[in-house]
Amino acid sequence: MTRPLVIGARLRRYPQFTTLGPRPNLEDYSPQELELxxxxxVVFYPTEALAPQLAALGKRLFPSLACHLLEGDKIKQTTLFKLLGLPHPRTRVFYGSQRRDIAxxxxxxFVAKKPRASCRGRGVYLIENQAQLDAYLADNKVAYIQERLPIQRDIRVVLIGFEPVCAYxxxxxxxxxxxxxxxxAVVDFAGVPPRAVELAARLARAADLDEVGVDLAMVDGQALLLEFxxxxxxxxxxxxxxDVVDYVAQGILAGKLPPPRE
Structure with a gap:
């Protein structure tokens, strides 16, 4: 039986997979590796560098192409939420001279965020006055502005194969x-509202996000999508x-990942 092929390093500790590792140039792979x-x-963890090209060749990817195309881009994610008609905090993007209209x-x-390539809480700012807004605009040509929600905590739902495996x-x-x-932040597993988990799963299935961590807020009993x-x-x-890495590895070896297409 041919071992599953992995480009990224996430499953490298498992000898059941052929892990090639990410490389800066395609020529850095041997002819034998290129043939593989x-x-x-199916290519697992194809990396952002190869995912679009491999999808164009008709390969099945895990995580999906949608995961790779939308990862780290708050503008694209907000557009997706709006197109799907899913609840999301009031958000606008301002370009060029439009930035003068923020007020x-x-x-x-309100909250201002670096629209792309921000994570782990970096690139997220609470804007309380004009001076803080000016400082944010000086570092961001595109302004991603969102209402500040009356919340003291938020929710993370991890979904693998579209199924919620962890929520807190x-x-x-x-x-x-x-x-x-x-x-x-402190993690608390108690009392996560089912409607938040259900909304995260609805997003994952609708957008083909087959391995993702979805962040949500609860406002007046309603779940709102923040980002993923x-x-x-x-x-x-x-x-x-x-251990989410082991969960994924065992799911692949059991033939459960990628999830079946409906």
């Missing part, structure tokens, strides 16, 4: 308003006793 890539019907759409305080509250430490575990990450943190699941 060409022949593989006409949002009253202080993220509670910021005293003096910190961001709820990222990387910023010191394919490169989600593993600390929260580990505190529940879940």
């Amino acid at each position: 890539i060409r022949r593989a019907p 006409g759409h949002f009253a202080f305080p 509250w993220r509670v910021p430490p005293p003096g910190e308003w961001r709820s990222n575990v990387a910023q010191g 990450n394919v490169k989600y943190g593993r600390q929260g699941p580990a505190l529940m006793g879940l």
Whole structure:
């Protein structure tokens, strides 16, 4: 039996897979390795560098092409939520001279984010006055502005194969308003509302996000989508006793991943 082919390094500890590892140039792979890539019907963890090209060749990917195309881009994710008609905080993107109109759409305080390539709570700002807004605009040509929600914590739902495998509250430490575990947030598994988990699963299935961490907020009993990450943190699941890498590996070896197409 041919071993599953992996490009990224995530499953490298498992000898049951052929892990090639990411390389800066395609020529860095040997002819034999290139042939393995060409022949593989499914490529696991193809990396952002190769995912679009492999999908164009008709390869099945895990995580999916959608995961790779939307990872780390808050503008694309917000557009997706709106197209799907799924609940999301009021958000606008301002380009060029449009940035002068921010105050006409949002009253202080509001949240401003680096629209692309931000994670672990970095690139997220609470804007309370014009001076803070000016400082944010000086570093961001495109402004991603979102209403500040009346919340003290948010929710992370991890889904693998579209199925929720872990859900927990993220509670910021005293003096910190961001709820990222990387910023010191505490994980709480008690009382996560089923409607939040259901909304995360609805998003994952609708958008073909087959391995993802979805962040949500609860406002007045309603679940709202915040964003999602394919490169989600593993600390929260580990505190529940879940090794997500092993979960994925065993799912692949059992033929459950990628999930069947409906």
